[in-house]
Amino acid sequence: MELRDSTALVTGANRGIGRHFALELIRRGAKVYATARRPELVDIPGAHVLRLDITDEASVAAAAASALDVDVLINNAASTAGGDLVTGDLSGIRETMDSNYYGTLHMIRAFAPILARNGGGAVLNVLSAVAWTTVAGNAAYGAAKSAEWGLTNGVRLELAGQGTLVSALVPGVTATETMRDYAKVAGLQIRDGAMNEPIDLVRLALDGLEAGEIEILDRFGVEAKATLTGPPQAFDLEKALG
Numbered sequence: 001m002e003l004r005d006s007t008a009l010v011t012g013a014n015r016g017i018g019r020h021f022a023l024e025l026i027r028r029g030a031k032v033y034a035t036a037r038r039p040e041l042v043d044i045p046g047a048h049v050l051r052l053d054i055t056d057e058a059s060v061a062a063a064a065a066s067a068l069d070v071d072v073l074i075n076n077a078a079s080t081a082g083g084d085l086v087t088g089d090l091s092g093i094r095e096t097m098d099s100n101y102y103g104t105l106h107m108i109r110a111f112a113p114i115l116a117r118n119g120g121g122a123v124l125n126v127l128s129a130v131a132w133t134t135v136a137g138n139a140a141y142g143a144a145k146s147a148e149w150g151l152t153n154g155v156r157l158e159l160a161g162q163g164t165l166v167s168a169l170v171p172g173v174t175a176t177e178t179m180r181d182y183a184k185v186a187g188l189q190i191r192d193g194a195m196n197e198p199i200d201l202v203r204l205a206l207d208g209l210e211a212g213e214i215e216i217l218d219r220f221g222v223e224a225k226a227t228l229t230g231p232p233q234a235f236d237l238e239k240a241l242g
């Protein structure tokens with residue numbers, strides 16, 4: 001899929017990995033809708049800014065009505081703090097599932113007809129290596145990402161007939177403010193170079209999308225997928241960072 005002269009929509013573009021997606025897509029010659037729950041926080045020269053909460057169907061419908069030329073959908077936005085499944089706050093667990101699973105599903109349902117009308121295009125869902133493992137202290141997030149992986153595989157089948165490439169980015173720890181804050185609160189030391197730089201991850205993802213790959217893995221994703229051939233394992237955050 002050629003990104004030059006494509007029209008991309010990025011969710012959660014006000015910060016973190018989503019902001020880098022929007023910046024790099026513009027650099028590669030795409031028209032970009034940079035969307036956010038709080039559009040006033042989007043600072044991306046050249047982007048078309050839209051308000052969008054992916055868990056709110058009316059908000060998703062309004063964004064779709066304003067972005068009828070989209071042919072690349074980047075489902076990046078998500079809540080990443082689900083907490084513990086057994087003893088954690090249930091509202092946090094629900095919010096994580098709502099954004100990662102239902103939010104991504106709302107976006108795909110709203111944009112699938114638009115992608116079809118625009119020649120098929122592509123969807124990229126941002127998953128996580130914890131989809132294939134789990135992680136102590138944030139198992140609700142791992143479970144939501146596992147659900148999103150299943151969703152991605154199902155949607156790929158359903159949209160194959162309209163020529164839409166449905167791809168999964170499966171990364172590990174990436175140096176966003178959210179990740180650094182989490183490491184600090186958890187008292188984890190971060191070795192230099194332990195985390196992906198967001199821009200490197202985004203370049204890997206967009207190169208993979210341009211090459212038509214259906215799964216795009218960084219080194220953490222490769223290791224996590226290999227664990228699936230054996231008994232379930234947890235992602236060792238301390239080892240990954242230290």
Ligand SMILES: NC(=O)c1ccc[n+]([C@@H]2O[C@H](COP(=O)([O-])OP(=O)(O)OC[C@H]3O[C@@H](n4cnc5c(N)ncnc54)[C@H](OP(=O)(O)O)[C@@H]3O)[C@@H](O)[C@H]2O)c1
Pocket residue numbers: 011012013014015016017018036037038052053054055075076077078079080099103126127128129171172173174175176177178179
């Ligand atoms: N960083 C990592 O180590 C890492 C590793 C693997 C996978 N990922 C995945 O990569 C993606 C981005 O992560 P990140 O580290 O960049 O996260 P982040 O810095 O915490 O940013 C999350 C983004 O998602 C937005 N968002 C959350 N819920 C939303 C909703 N209901 N509607 C619209 N936007 C919403 C946030 O908006 P607000 O500013 O309004 O909260 C923010 O823009 C996520 O899917 C995450 O699971 C991250």
